[in-house]
Amino acid sequence: MNLFDLKGKRALITGGTHGLGMAMAEGLAKAGAELIITGTTPAKMEEALNYYKGKGYTASGYLFDVTNELDAAKYFSIITKEIGDIHILVNNAGIIKREVAISMPVSDFRKVIDVDLVGPFIMSQLVAKQMIERREGKIINICSMMSELGRNTVSAYAAAKGGLKMLTKNLATEWAKYNIQVNGIGPGYFATSQTEPIRVDGHPFNDFIINRTPAARWGNPDDLAGTVIFLASKASDFVNGQIVYVDGGILATIGKPSNEE
Numbered sequence: 264m265n266l267f268d269l270k271g272k273r274a275l276i277t278g279g280t281h282g283l284g285m286a287m288a289e290g291l292a293k294a295g296a297e298l299i300i301t302g303t304t305p306a307k308m309e310e311a312l313n314y315y316k317g318k319g320y321t322a323s324g325y326l327f328d329v330t331n332e333l334d335a336a337k338y339f340s341i342i343t344k345e346i347g348d349i350h351i352l353v354n355n356a357g358i359i360k361r362e363v364a365i366s367m368p369v370s371d372f373r374k375v376i377d378v379d380l381v382g383p384f385i386m387s388q389l390v391a392k393q394m395i396e397r398r399e400g401k402i403i404n405i406c407s408m409m410s411e412l413g414r415n416t417v418s419a420y421a422a423a424k425g426g427l428k429m430l431t432k433n434l435a436t437e438w439a440k441y442n443i444q445v446n447g448i449g450p451g452y453f454a455t456s457q458t459e460p461i462r463v464d465g466h467p468f469n470d471f472i473i474n475r476t477p478a479a480r481w482g483n484p485d486d487l488a489g490t491v492i493f494l495a496s497k498a499s500d501f502v503n504g505q506i507v508y509v510d511g512g513i514l515a516t517i518g519k520p521s522n523e524e
Contacts, residue, residue, distance in 0.1 A: 269296040270294075274288070275300075277356035279353070281456075282484075283484055290487065291492065298322040299323050301338075351403070354386055355405045356382055357382075357423075358374070380424075384430060398441055404427050405447070409424045411425075431447040431504060450482065475518050
């Protein structure tokens with residue numbers, strides 16, 4: 264089990280103050296990693312750090328916008344000086360703006376691309392410089408099923424997440440020779456506070472997800488822990504440029520007819 268031991272490793276998780284980012288951060292902490300969390304909202308950061316520290320995890324937090332390259336470089340330098348080198352980067356920060364493509368403002372499209380695709384590039388570039396010197400590192404990009412599929416009202420998100428899939432492959436291509444593994448995780452539909460209002464029997468979208476997912480349920484945030492630990496640990500040292508879809512089997516099937524048991 265030493266293959267999955269993260270003791271002595273420092274993990275930087277962008278957007279690790281809530282939701283699935285928080286669940287993945289906790290998984291890494293349970294495996295022994297020290298957490299460095301980024302966010303943009305002081306209240307969420309305070310709440311998250313109180314939670315992590317209340318669980319006995321070693322955690323620090325920094326407030327900055329990952330799309331601002333000057334800000335990101337400034338705070339990354341501070342993190343390195345105050346805490347030390349980063350061994351694991353999880354590019355989780357992201358947004359979605361739901362609007363049909365024909366009427367979506369270009370400014371909104373650009374904002375989603377900036378946060379969901381350019382942000383991971385900025386953070387990966389910063390972290391990779393020290394990983395290259397050290398000849399070791401793990402970068403994990405949080406992709407999506409929209410890295411593979413389209414859906415109404417998410418053209419910007421799908422474009423960004425499709426781009427993030429290919430960025431993952433290209434960074435792996437360039438940096439594998441330095442013993443840096445760059446991989447991605449594509450979560451399916453998960454039970455979070457954001458989806459709670461629609462996760463009720465009889466709600467059309469809830470019924471759609473249950474019927475569309477071979478596992479016949481929403482994912483639990485804890486379902487991501489094993490995958491992120493694997494991709495952050497020595498167990499994945501020869502895994503590179505891959506996207507692991509944690510989706511209960513959605514992408515494996517075309518779905519079942521409405522009259523099929």
